[in-house]
Structure formats: structure tokens, C-alpha cells
Amino acid sequence: MYNxxxxxxxxxxxxxxxxxxxxxxxxxxxxxxxxxIGEFNVYKEYGRIYIDVDDTNYKQVIEEVRKVFxxxxxxxxxxxxxxxxxxxxxxxxVLKHKIDEGKKSFKIASKRGDKxxxxxxxxxxxxxxxxxxxxxxxxxxxxxxxxPDVVITCEYRNEHTLVYSDSVAGFGGLPLGTNGKAMTLLxxxxxxxxxxxxxAKRGVDVEAVHFHSxxxxxxxxxxxxxxxxxxxSKYCGPIKLHMVNILDIQKEIAQKCNDExxxxxxxxxxxxxxxxxxxxRYCDALITGESIGQVASQTMQGIVCTNDSVKMPVFRPLIAxxxxxxxxxxxxIGTYETSIIPETDCCALFSPKKPxxxxxxxxxxxxxxxxxxxxLIEKAIEESVMEVISY
Numbered sequence: 167m168y169n170x171x172x173x174x175x176x177x178x179x180x181x182x183x184x185x186x187x188x189x190x191x192x193x194x195x196x197x198x199x200x201x202x203i204g205e206f207n208v209y210k211e212y213g214r215i216y217i218d219v220d221d222t223n224y225k226q227v228i229e230e231v232r233k234v235f236x237x238x239x240x241x242x243x244x245x246x247x248x249x250x251x252x253x254x255x256x257x258x259x260v261l262k263h264k265i266d267e268g269k270k271s272f273k274i275a276s277k278r279g280d281k282x283x284x285x286x287x288x289x290x291x292x293x294x295x296x297x298x299x300x301x302x303x304x305x306x307x308x309x310x311x312x313x314p315d316v317v318i319t320c321e322y323r324n325e326h327t328l329v330y331s332d333s334v335a336g337f338g339g340l341p342l343g344t345n346g347k348a349m350t351l352l353x354x355x356x357x358x359x360x361x362x363x364x365x366a367k368r369g370v371d372v373e374a375v376h377f378h379s380x381x382x383x384x385x386x387x388x389x390x391x392x393x394x395x396x397x398x399s400k401y402c403g404p405i406k407l408h409m410v411n412i413l414d415i416q417k418e419i420a421q422k423c424n425d426e427x428x429x430x431x432x433x434x435x436x437x438x439x440x441x442x443x444x445x446x447r448y449c450d451a452l453i454t455g456e457s458i459g460q461v462a463s464q465t466m467q468g469i470v471c472t473n474d475s476v477k478m479p480v481f482r483p484l485i486a487x488x489x490x491x492x493x494x495x496x497x498x499i500g501t502y503e504t505s506i507i508p509e510t511d512c513c514a515l516f517s518p519k520k521p522x523x524x525x526x527x528x529x530x531x532x533x534x535x536x537x538x539x540x541x542l543i544e545k546a547i548e549e550s551v552m553e554v555i556s557y
Contacts, residue, residue, distance in 0.1 A: 167263060168224045168242040172330065173215040173231055176238040176338050189215065191341040192236045198403065199230050202557070211325065212279070216245075228334050233401055235367050237336035241319075244329045250283075253327040257320050258298045260329050264316045265302070271310035272318055274298070279323035294320055340369030342403060347371040348481060349444030350453035351436060352407070354390045354511050357455030357484055359398055359501040360492050364483040365453050366402045373406040373447050374398075375440045375550075378511070379413040387509040395555040397500050408443050410550040412436065415542045423533040426522040429463045430530055434475035439543055441476040443550070451479040457487055462521040471525045 173196065178188040193208050193215060200206050200217075203226055207218040219227050219242070228240045244256050261272055276290035285293065295309055298318075321328040350362040352374040366372050376391045388409060395405045412435060419431045440452050456464045463472070473480060484492055496502035 167221060167260070168244060169218065169220060170243050170245040170328075171217040171219055171224060171227060171231065172241045172243050172328070173217060173234075173237050174239040174241070174333070174336075175215065175236050177340060178236060179213070188236070188341055188344060191344055192234070195234050195236070195341050195343070196231055199234050200227065203227070203230065212323070232334050232336040234341075235337060235339040235369065235401065236341040238338045239333040239336055241330040241333045246327050246329075248280075248323070248326050250322060250327075253320055253322055253329065254294050254297045256327065256329040257294050257318050258301055260331060261298050261302065261316070261318055264318075264331060265304060265307055269315040270306055271308050271314045272298075272316050273309065273311050273314040275317050275319045277319065277321040277323075279321055283322055290320065290322065337367060337401075339367035342366060342369060342401075343371050345369035346450040347373065347448060348451040348453050349440050349447065349449040350374045351440050351455075352376050352391060352395065353455070354387055354394065354505065354507075354509055355455065356489075356496050356502065356505040357457065357460075357492055358453075359394045359455075359505060360495045360499070361453055361455040361481075361483050362398055363401060363495070363499050363501075365481050366398075370451075372398075372402050372453065373408070373444070373449065375408040375410055375443055377410050377412050377436050377439075379416060380411055382413055383510050387511055390504060390507055390509050392553070392555055393504050394501055396557055397504065399555055400557040401499065404554050404556040406447070406552055407555050408550050408552050410439055410443075410546050412439075412546055415546060418537055418542060422536045425518045426520055427525065427530060427533050428518045429521045430468055430471050430525050431533060433463050433468075433472045434530070434534070435539075435543065435546075437472055437475045437480075438539075439546055441478045442543065442547060444478060449478075451481050452476065453481045453483075455484055456482050457484045457489070457492070460489065462523050465523050467524045467526070468522075471527050471530050474527055 178185055181188050189210055196208050209216055224242050231237060231240050246252050246256055274291045274295040276287045278287045299309060316331050318331050345368055348365060348370050350372050352358050362372055374395055378388055395407050399405045415435050416432060419428055423431055459465060496505060
């Protein structure tokens with residue numbers, strides 16, 4: 167029945183003279199997303215983006231297109247030639263299918279794209295509604311303009327007619343690649359994948375850095391993070407994942423610094439390393455999954471101390487989010503089940519029994535003065551490994 171999908175965008179529509187740039191990028195991203203299932207004709211007409219489909223693939227294509235950042239909804243439609251009588255016949259055809267699915271009430275919503283057409287949108291709705299009601303031959307089916315089971319949308323456009331009903335929600339945002347690039351600190355937990363996804367949703371390309379303490383932590387923890395990056399790559403495109411071993415750094419901190427400061431000091435090293443790798447990869451910012459007060463290192467004072475270690479802006483999209491809301495997003499994007507697989511990470515390895523919750527920057531800096539910070543960072547980066555992760 168369906169031969170085209172309508173991919174609807176949101177914020178892009180208010181971009182003014184630059185809108186075409188976002189539209190073109192969105193079309194490119196849709197084509198990229200669909201490559202795994204085949205080649206599709208993706209094109210735009212008068213502020214609309216279309217994807218040609220058929221009954222054998224449209225459901226699968228909808229599921230992929232809805233994941234493209236910038237898309238707020240996808241509707242399967244019947245596209246036919248520009249003829250008002252054909253438009254009415256198509257509306258009847260679509261409604262019959264909805265009745266077969268159990269719908270008992272309907273509403274016709276019309277849009278007159280061709281302003282030279284003799285009827286207004288409201289007159290079209292009344293006329294088409296009367297036509298389909300007369301020809302439906304089912305006394306149980308009725309018109310309900312306030313709370314219908316299904317809304318049949320009929321469009322009389324300049325080049326063709328369209329009829330559609332349901333819309334599958336997308337994630338919105340802006341097309342990937344329209345807002346610079348950031349380096350995300352990706353752990354194996356719940357938060358950092360969600361934070362990465364949220365910033366990417368705003369059009370930001372991402373690369374990732376993961377810190378581990380092999381052989382004190384096993385390879386399974388690294389594989390877990392690669393799996394998370396793979397899931398994210400479905401939304402974000404191929405992700406360059408930088409694997410950095412910070413075991414030597416953690417040992418130095420444990421030997422020379424106060425036990426209670428271990429987590430904050432380690433975190434400052436991670437931020438500096440991520441910044442240096444990010445600078446070499448032309449990133450404009452860092453991304454973390456921090457949320458105020460969630461753990462000892464994420465108190466206000468702890469975040470101030472880690473912030474001080476870098477000059478690059480740090481994006482923290484989860485900063486005021488409750489854990490339950492973060493989990494809901496993780497479930498929605500498909501990272502949650504992987505994130506909760508129990509594996510020891512580098513942060514837990516040297517975690518103090520009583521970590522400082524209100525660290526003072528001057529004390530942290532005094533402790534760091536006992537370490538050869540630059541040499542430790544340089545060695546960790548030199549020994550890091552980069553891998554491209556794709557879905």
C-alpha cells in the first residue's frame with residue numbers, strides 16, 4: 167500500500183537562509199543510516215524529505231530513519247498523481263486498511279499545498295470525509311473530529327497528492343555533523359553513553375576515549391565499552407575509540423598522594439588526557455556523564471577541581487538529571503542492558519574507602535606537585551590504541 171515515507175524535521179524549519187545546509191546534511195545522514203539495509207531514493211521537495219519504499223521494507227526503513235538526529239517523526243504514505251478524485255479514492259483505500267486493523271472512528275485532515283485549488287483545506291476535509299463515509303459500507307464506522315481512532319491526512323500538493331495516517335516519533339535534535347566535534351569520556355557505566363548520545367543529538371560529531379587499568383582490569387571490561395560504542399555508532403556514525411591505560415598513573419597516585427584524594431586526582435588526569443587527545447583530533451569540547459552529587463567525585467567541589475584541570479569546555483548534559491531519568495534514556499537508546507553487565511572498571515580499582523567529597527583545589531594541586539604530571543600523561547597517550555567502532 168505505502169510507497170513513500172515522509173521524514174519530518176523540527177528545528178531545521180526555523181533555520182532561515184541556512185536551512186538548505188541542514189536539509190542536505192539530513193538527507194546525507196538518512197542515506198548513510200539506510201546503507202545497511204539497501205540503497206534508497208532520498209530527496210526533498212518544498213520543505214519535505216521523502217524516502218521511496220514499498221510494502222516489503224517500509225517498516226524496517228521507518229525504524230532506521232527515526233534514529234537519525236534531526237527527524238521528529240516518520241509517516242508511511244501513499245503518493246499518487248495530482249488528481250483530486252484520486253486523492254479521495256486513496257483516502258478511502260487507506261481508511262479501509264485502518265478499519266481492518268480495528269479502527270472504528272476517523273477524522274479527515276486536509277492540507278492544500280496548491281493554493282490555486284478551488285477548495286480550502288476545511289472544505290476538502292468535509293468533502294473527502296463525506297465521500298469515504300458514503301463508500302465505506304460499514305455502519306459501525308463514524309466520523310469523530312474530537313477523539314478519532316485514526317486521523318487520515320490528505321494533501322493536495324503542487325506536484326502530487328499524499329495520504330497518510332500514523333506517525334512514528336523520531337528523536338529530534340539537529341543533523342549529526344552540523345555543530346562541531348567533541349571528545350567523550352566513555353566508561354562502561356550507564357551515564358556516559360547517555361551523555362554522549364545527548365550531545366550528538368545536537369549535531370555534534372563525537373570521538374571517544376576510554377580509560378582502563380589492564381591487566382588489573384580484564385579485557386572483558388574493554389569489550390563492554392566497545393559494545394557500547396558500537397550501539398552509539400548506530401546514531402552517531404563510526405566512532406574513533408581511543409583506549410588509554412592509566413594503571414601507571416594510578417600506581418603513582420596511590421604511592422605518593424593521600425588515599426582520600428585518589429579518585430579526584432585520577433579524574434584530573436583523565437580530563438587532561440582526553441583534552442590532549444581531543445586537541446589532536448580537532449575537537450572543540452569534552453563530554454562527561456557527570457551528575458551533581460551522584461558519586462563522591464561529582465559533588466560541586468569535586469566538579470570544580472576536575473574542571474580546573476582543563477581549558478577545553480566540558481559538556482555535562484546529565485548534570486541535573488535524576489538517575490531514574492538517565493536509566494530511561496539508556497533503555498530507550500539501547501545501551502542500558504550492556505551498561506549493567508558487571509565488570510570492574512579503572513575507577514573502582516583504586517577507589518578509596520573514604521573518598522574526599524569536598525576537595526579543596528589548593529590541596530589537590532599540592533598533592534599533584536608530587537607527581538610528574540606531564541611525563542605520565544605523555545606516556546599514557548603514546549601507548550594508547552585507537553580503534554574505529556561501527557555498527
